[in-house]
Amino acid sequence: MGGTLNTTPELLKEGAALLKEELLLGTEALRAAQALRQALQDTAAxxxxxxxxxxxxxxxxxxxxxxxxxxxxxxxxxxxxxxxFFAAQPPSSLRTGALALLPRTASQQHALRRELQSAQALLEQGKAFVDFHVNIMNQTVASDTYTKPGDEAPELLRGRKMFDANV
Known part of the structure; x- marks a missing residue:
């Protein structure tokens, strides 16, 4: 990609339009990521x-x-x-405006990355919570007072898991 830089007014306008589109899409993606993080924080279900x-x-x-x-x-x-691309363009108002917007797009990308990492951490925390409770349900042994319908000897149930379907 590192060849000679083409500079035409049409190319400069196309680059500026792409930069504007990137800002708009970045803002939309950031809002969507924030909504996802908020949904993960607010609802356990x-x-x-x-x-x-x-x-x-x-x-x-x-x-x-x-x-x-x-x-x-x-x-x-x-x-x-x-x-x-914009740094290599001849001085113009379009170039100046684009160079001023470039740090904003970089900041937006960093914010989006942080939001996605936060959502990832919340998902991992939720998975750990579910895994913990599933582990409890799998390891909890039923006490002697639990009997299977029709059984007479509770001693036979020792070692039976409390959350098994037939308890």
Whole structure:
């Protein structure tokens, strides 16, 4: 990708449009990730997480498609990144505006990464909680007072798990 940098007004406008689209999609993805994290924090039963996850997946799919188009643009422009593309452009108001927006996109990407890591941590914490309770249910032994319907000798049930279906 590191060839000579093409500089045409049309290419500069296309780069600026891509940058604006990246900002909009990044904002949408950040909001969707925050909604997912909030749903994971607020509900132990998982209510609302399905819708929040679906919304995030839709935005991430659009972001993936956007990055394919961005890679094509950067290949045509002969630049490694949008920062390098705009930095190599001749001075103009479009270039100045784009260079001012680039740190915002980087900040947005970092915030999205943090939100996704937070959601991942909440999911892992929820999984550990479920695993702990399943382990308790699998290891708890029924006391002698529990008998299977029709059984007469509670001593025969020693070693039977408390949460087995027939207890």
């Amino acid at each position: 998982g209510r609302g997480t399905g819708a929040a996850l679906s919304a995030l997946e839709a935005v991430l799919g659009r972001l993936r498609e956007f990055h394919r188009r961005l890679d094509g643009f950067l290949a045509r422009a002969g630049a490694e990144r949008l920062t390098a």
